[in-house]
Amino acid sequence: MFGYINSVETMGLVDGPGIRFVVFMQGCHLRCLFCHNPETWKLEAGLKITSDELVKRILKYKNYYGKEGGVTFSGGEPLVQTDFLIDTLKKCKKNNIHTCLDTAGFGGTDNEEVLKYTDLVMMDIKAIEPDKYFKLVGQKIEQSLEFLNLCRRLDKRLWIRQVIVPGINDNEEYIRKLKQFLKGYNVEKVEFLPYTTIGIPKYEKLGLKYRLSDTEAMDKQKCEELYKLYQSI
Ligand code: SF4
Numbered sequence: 001m002f003g004y005i006n007s008v009e010t011m012g013l014v015d016g017p018g019i020r021f022v023v024f025m026q027g028c029h030l031r032c033l034f035c036h037n038p039e040t041w042k043l044e045a046g047l048k049i050t051s052d053e054l055v056k057r058i059l060k061y062k063n064y065y066g067k068e069g070g071v072t073f074s075g076g077e078p079l080v081q082t083d084f085l086i087d088t089l090k091k092c093k094k095n096n097i098h099t100c101l102d103t104a105g106f107g108g109t110d111n112e113e114v115l116k117y118t119d120l121v122m123m124d125i126k127a128i129e130p131d132k133y134f135k136l137v138g139q140k141i142e143q144s145l146e147f148l149n150l151c152r153r154l155d156k157r158l159w160i161r162q163v164i165v166p167g168i169n170d171n172e173e174y175i176r177k178l179k180q181f182l183k184g185y186n187v188e189k190v191e192f193l194p195y196t197t198i199g200i201p202k203y204e205k206l207g208l209k210y211r212l213s214d215t216e217a218m219d220k221q222k223c224e225e226l227y228k229l230y231q232s233i
Contacts, residue, residue, distance in 0.1 A: 003084030004046040005054070006039065006076060010061055016100035016120060016159075018069025021058045023088075025073060027080035029107045030137040032126060033212050034165050036199025040076035051088040059095055070098025070119070079108030079147075086110065089117035102161075105147025106139060112150060120157040123148060127169070128181045136168070148185060158187050164223045165195040166215055175226050179233045192227045194218035 004026035009015075012022035024037075026046035039045065058071050071092055078085050078101060092099050100120040108114060115121070126144070127133040133141035151158050160182060164170050182190070195218040203210040 001084055001087045002048055002050045003054075003081045003088070004043050005049055006037075006046045008057065011064065012072060015072040015074055015102055016070070016122060018066055018098075019064050020069050020072045020100065021061055021065075022072045022074055023054065023058075023078075025075040025078045025081060025085075027107070028075055028077040029080065030077065030104055030126070030139055032104075032137045033168075034136075034163055034195050034199075034215075036196065036202070037076065038199065038202055038206055038208055043080065051084060051091060054088055055091040055095070058092060058097060062095070062097065065098065068098070070100060072100040072102055072122075074102035077104055077107050079103055079106065079111065079114065082109040082111075082114060086113050086117065089114065093117045103147070104137075105144035106137075107143075108147070111147055112154070115150065115154050115156055118156065120159065121151050122159045122161055123151070124161045124163070125178070126163075128177060152185055155186070158185060159189040159191065160187050161191050161193060163193045163195055164218050164226060165212075166218055168215075170218065170222060170226060172226075172229060175230050176233060179230055190227075190230065192223050192230070194220050194223040 006024040006026050009022040012020040015022045024040065026040055027043035028041050073085060089099050098119050099117060100122060101118045102122045104124040104126060126137050130141045162178065197217050200210050
């Protein structure tokens with residue numbers, strides 16, 4: 001079986017616990033206003049690779065992963081290549097590799113099967129209200145909520161990632177709503193990621209319009225303060 005990947009990182013330290021091999025996969029049906037990886041949107045714009053070849057590369061670094069580390073499938077949106085993802089995850093688990101999925105919960109065709117072979121889910125929350133979600137990513141919120149609910153039903157380890165964007169969600173009201181919303185889930189860890197403008201040159205290169213061009217990068221200190229607020233509620 002083959003799939004499309006954008007790139008890999010052999011010693012990732014920020015995409016899940018421990019030292020990780022990170023696979024950035026091609027394909028995404030969302031169009032987040034703040035996306036800094038537009039080159040991953042089109043499935044076939046990436047490198048074509050078999051699951052065997054990918055697993056071989058992952059196993060090459062097995063000694064570095066230790067007890068905590070392993071492999072993280074990120075993107076793009078890994079769920080878009082459901083069959084390839086399942087096949088690769090299965091092979092990783094057969095080799096006792098810890099598996100992590102960095103996802104927005106959108107675009108999968110068999111999420112339950114994917115989660116069977118996933119040890120930890122890192123879920124990107126885009127927005128928690130339907131109209132805001134649609135404005136931000138161009139799709140309806142239901143699929144991502146269903147994915148979150150499935151994680152809860154299957155009792156999956158769950159980390160949450162929230163990009164904080166000036167003028168969109170960098171306010172106390174949103175942080176309080178988010179806290180309330182996440183109380184319904186068994187969340188192990190929450191990360192706030194400050195919005196950056198590093199993706200803008202990629203849009204120019206691809207001839208795409210960047211729709212947040214009037215928005216400045218998120219102030220890191222303010223982002224930390226909002227995180228402290230989140231923790232204190
Ligand atoms: S889900 Fe990720 S890859 Fe897809 S558009 Fe949003 S930020 Fe970009």
